[in-house]
Amino acid sequence: MADAPGNGQNGNSSQSYELRLMTEEEFMAEDAAPPGILVTTFSKLLDAVNPAYNWGRRYSMWPMQFGLACCAIEFISQAASRYDFDRFGWGLTRASPRQADVMIVSGTVTKKMLPQIVRLYNQMAEPKYVISMGCCANGGGPFKEGYNVVSGIDQFLPVDVYIPGCPPTPQAFLHGLMKLQEKVDAERVQDVAWYRRGQTEEIPVPILGPDLIDPRQVPELQVALKAAEAERKAADEAAKLAAAAALAPALAALAAGQAQAGQAQGPAPTTGAETLPSGKPKPISGKVAKAMRERGLTPGVDPIPADLLPPGAGQGD
Amino acid sequence: MFGSGVLRGMLVTLRHFVETYTEDPRRVKARAATPNAVRQTPNDARGLFTVQYPEEKLAIPERFRFYPMLIVDGTTGQDWCTSCGICAKVCPPQCIWIVRGTQPNGKPKPEPEEFYLDTTICMQCGYCAEFCPFDAIKMNHDYELSAYERHESAIYNKEMLSVTTTFYARTHPRAWAEESAVRAEKEARDKAKAAPATPAPAPVAAAPAPGPAPTGAASTRP
């Protein structure tokens, strides 16, 4: 074996695989082979294997039987007789992630479902691929603004092929399927990740707390929360001061006995008709409304009495 | 007899199986002639039902909608879009962003400076095409858009969205003929109204003869 060192054929995981120029000695060693003996590197040998290796893999992908939303129905359609992805050797959908090669994220990824999807992905054996089918899986889709929708599965899983469309027609899916086949075709046994140790890392399963929490972002989130807390504290204090300032004239007015509490005029925003950016009146909390009604005022029409204003009112969100 | 129900069912599947061999050869020729416009009609769709996708494709009906496209006049290179913003406003998931251009004198220019469409949000409802008063945005038929990556390429800008009128006339012959007729009529009316000083809109590009639609209608089966 006239083999240049440093090509990493031994499966030694400590060696990196960057592209580099051969050293002088290596170059000489290759050149100095005795005539008549075919000399090649192990890597070049494997190159001869690659076409067969990839051919076998790309025509025997087993997708995971796993549908999320509308796109899954188009997935079923293309698995049925008219489009028939079995022609590509992909027809054996497996219900178990252990037996599947490719995960097709077909539909809206919700926060509630995400931990399960990540868990399923972690359970798949290498080599594994992910196809993101439809706008929803690609980037949130039409439901992106929602409170329970993840804006793209690629924030959590490494996606190989994105198929746009809402839903992608079966033929669009087949196009994506062929794209993945092309990708598989371009892989080389020498540098695929799954024959080495320690190459694939598990993706931490997200946590469902008050909202979805990505464990990888916890430190960042902690910082953000601290900042928010500090901001809130400052706002609270400012509001307290403002409320006190607002209360003073009102108290004075009451003492003078000349006005109802509701007509108190102060610098603080005491109007009940406070509006949101949209122009709709800001809702008044139930407690305040109740107290106002007890005093014979109509919530939403009459101004809110200063002493009922929630602390921090007028400070925005 | 117990089991006769099961047997009868098996006969049906057997019939289907045989049909795949008897029905299919009859249509090989027709399919080979028009591999990109296969259209199965109800009574013909027997036997092998499969469309051999990359080699042959199902005919796309004219109204089929995938992502939107912007129409650019084929002869003058002028956008038909006037950046009035209706599409951006009517878009249900709000996936369109438009920068309105300004003329040197500060007035809005009837042409968009920038036009973005986020394809990861678009739901292909077709409202933009339906409500555009200038026929400037239409739904493209191209569905083979899979990509390895989305962060760079999934947001279409004006350049990626633009197609020429000729392209549109080819993919939507019927709609093109109808819209051209309406435009010609309107133009004639405008001309009649104000004979002097006509701010005539750019003349429409040559419309193809409104013959039978190449996609959608015809069955390729004998």
Next chain:
Amino acid sequence: MAAVIDPLIHTSPAPSLDQAFPDVVSIDAGGATVVQADRLLEVSRYLRDQMGYTYLANMTAVDYPDHLEAVYHLYPMKVIGNEPSQGLIIKAHATDKDDPVIPSVTSVWPGANFQEREVYDMYGIRFAGHPYLRRVLMWDGFEGWPLRKDYHEAYYEGDTKPFASRWPGGHHVRAEERARFARNVAYPRHWDPAKATSPDESLPVVDVSELNTIHTQKFVINMGPQHPSTHGVFRMQVTLDGETVVDVMPVIGYLHRNHEKIGERNMWLQNMPFTDRLDYFCSMGNNTGYALAVEKLMGVEPPERAEYIRVIMQEFTRVQNHLFGLGQFLSDLGAFFTPILYAIENRELILDLFEMTSGSRMMCNYMRFGGVAYDLPPEFMPLAHELAFERLPREIDELEEYLTANEILHSRTIGVGVLPAEAAIGLSISGPLLRASGVKYDIRRHQPYGIYDRFDFEIPTRPNGDLYDRYLIRVAEVRQSIRILQQAFNSLPDGPILAGRKAWQIRVPKGEAYGRVENPKGETGFFVVSDGTANPYRYHVRAPSFVNIQALREMSIGFKIADIVANLGSIDIVLGELDR
């Protein structure tokens, strides 16, 4: 064996509500009956027992600035007097927004169970006396009441669409770049993300109390959300005694896409394509339901031709949905793949028609307020005609030929998963499921919408309410749909397809309306409240799958574990509308 119940049987009228409860009820501006919250239960009982309102079609809530309002839409299964009743709307108010409480009506109408849970989940209204008041769509531990008007999501951009940032100075910004996290999300004070845990999903403790007498243990298994037979991301916790099912608890919400929250931000027309994505098999039916509700408020009527096109599209939808549903049901029974593959062939041909008419196979977005979006293309008629007159009747005969007499099917389905008629009505079940239990109730006949009163068709019913009946009822309904289609083709008039002009800025007069259609899966209802602006104030979808899934428990208890999957298949759920 229950006899067929025909709702058109008359009963004697009882004194009306304001006579019976003069100081408890009042009529509000919209004509709805407002009941004092603390007397709600009493009034409900009276409504059910004396006045015949046995069917709670829809239950939801609305967030008004100063109170939360629970809304109940009731319909009689028996007709009182001579007129088919228009149903009754009752309301109850909860004024304390910080701790709203309304008595639960589950003891009167068990079908309120999930709907009340949903209201609790979305608005935080506590229903006193509810047997299992937990979040249903979101997870336990989620912060906030999402459908309240003051709740904003992380990617919140504005209260109403269109958003100002799109035009004239629109620069593309990805929402997740603008708001990475923590924006608008209410995290509890002093809460540490590093110590966060997922909600307790642990299953109930094994019951060993019977160990001394019977040598089996009850145990709980978990099916879904990723399971080949759960039709999507549906999960159920099944308690078993050996192979026998003791209890089933559906766990849903894995596809909760915030349809209603987004719907209240959309303009009226913008909701139309979103309704496509509810029951994504039947987008034409959903479109019609929403259009009906808004048309009621706007007071427009579609022209003749549009009405016919609507009927044609809805019946085609029913055919393809039932074909696909039967196929899936049979694969759940183990008839791997023949029925479903044959069914999909026919479905594809119907989808071709949808595609050439509306532009999309599944997400048709075809109906408009006062008509339909496009006229039928010239090539539609020959194909549709061929389908309705020749192919579909032939195919449905073939389906019956290879399945209906099949002995394996008989032994798997006859007498299994029985749902009695009374239970079905109580649980607010609708659609084929209800009719298979022997209740002759079809909205197309009992509350005709559109032009359904002009067609001659039957409402098939079956007496037993078992799996086999549910299979047969769908076959029979396909036949009836074909009948309607044939009549519609024979009398399809020419003419305009839209009343008025095409418009996208639609203002809808103040008021509220409930539009219900008989979708293939059951009653799809749209409850809309307009405050006179360009956006709906409240937009609620009464999804048949969401209500029908409550029957799963009733059907499955006492049968074997393998039958659960079949029962689920026979309900024919679709997750898009189950979770919305």
